[in-house]
Amino acid sequence: MESSDQYDGQVAPAESGLPAPAAARPESIKAVPIRHWGRWISAAIVVYLMAALVYSFITNSNVEWPTVWEYLFAPLTLRGLALTIELTVISMIIGAAGGVLLAVMRLSDNPVLSGIAWVYIWFFRGTPVYVQIILWANLGVFYPKLIAGLPFTGIVFGSTDSGTLVSRIIVPAILALGLNEAAYAAELVRAGIISVDAGQNEAALSLGMSPTLTMRRVVLPQAMRVIIPTFGNETISMLKTTSLIAAIGGLEMFGRLQAVYSQTFQIIPLLVVACIWYLFLTSLLTVSQARLEAYFGKGFGEKEAEAAEKRAARRAARTHA
């Protein structure tokens, strides 16, 4: 890239070659490895017992495998599955956005903001999500009308009937799951932010970066390394928590299967169907979590060549533009 006298005009000396060893590298040590007999024996016992368990499960006539197959890809299951995924995704988006907002508020030196965040987290973490789901669904009972206006002045911009608003099950479901998740996410984002070295904040501030810019460009990207594993955990948890909306007649996957087995009494096979799908989805989530972790682990293992390449590509794109 540069000529041999590339160190011209430089202050620091170039790194010199390392001293040579006295002899060529000798052959590596050959030794008899330790035999882990205990491990082999215990593994054999575990495999034997697991095989027996799986065999007994597969051959158990009470599982009714034909029924499992019948429902596994039934339109009813798949429609429910779609709602399960939709609820999980939307609730987690609300949860993540709300969580970052609440965490930043909570850490703010503005006592009003941090107070609001504290009360929010206190309420939504302090009541069961099951209760929250039912409360939102019954919004119409204690606030029949939702009015937008200035309190105490009689000025009204508009109003809506809350009964109609929450009559579509998905509305109270998303409200309950998303707002509840935001409270939990806020705490884990806050933990992530606190984990970033205080020197990072100072370095950014000393460069003239504003507190907001510092948060966005320096602190949050590093906090993500800590947040992602726990957030993945939260997503998996949310996937399963969506099954609670069966309580308000929500027709996500488990709700639908439950509705069927309460009529047909095919309880075990339909529970097996639900488990298979939940396991499949959590496996997908585990894989994408690993990808995200690798992305936010930047600077903690990424190859130098890769970074150089990316920058060269960007530069090329600019000169062409």
Next chain:
Amino acid sequence: MPDDSGHIVAPTGAEVSAGQPMVKAEQVWKSFGKLDVLKGVDLEVMPQQTYVLLGPSGGGKSTLLRCINHLELINAGRLWVGGELMGYRQKGAVLHEMKARDVAKQRSHVGMVFQRFNLFPHMTAIENVMEAPIRVQHVSRKQAEAEAEELLRRVGLGDKLDTYPAQLSGGQQQRVAIARALAMKPKLMLFDEPTSALDPELVGEVLDVMKQLAVDGMTMVVVTHEIGFAKEVADGVALMDGGVIVEDGPPLEVLVNPKEERTKLFLSKVLA
């Protein structure tokens, strides 16, 4: 663009009118709770001077440095950088606190180098250097990249542009940190024990860069334990202990023929 004279930066101080100090502290007090860390510090650093603060740990050197760019708020006294009061606006006899955005603007003219480098670990060397010019000064990416490359080359890291901090030695990281601060074209550079976290072998490469900066006419306030650097480069030296400046003056007076017993004691321990 590059001249091969070995300069790292162009001289600073042009924006301060002649005879005006770049840094002026007047009876600065700073306390953390009940503990007074600075107890009436007076300081004057003229443009293009290198001023070295020496003294034992806990003497208030680092705190003074952090007050100069408003990372810490002073409790009493006045502190100016380039003739501007830091962190406050004076209307008549009344001081008004500055908004975060205005403080950030003031800080962008003052570079700071930390003992523990504090590079952004999720950015490569060149990204570290480009970040503030692009986001704070809104320099074009192309220009920022060219300037960053040149700066890194001048501190001897032309072959480490795309390396992440974790893969650099301490001395290399500190040189990136210096380049990062210089990228904002500061009128003043603050160094907070820049070589204290380095292996002895790597101290030289960082001091060399700082010496070159001094030659280039950068105004610098340096907290360090490197007496040799102070003797060779400094225009002024102050010994701080117990939150006050015990003795100050030209390096050959303070370091070779100190008047105060405290200075003699300190030097005898450091040079032993």
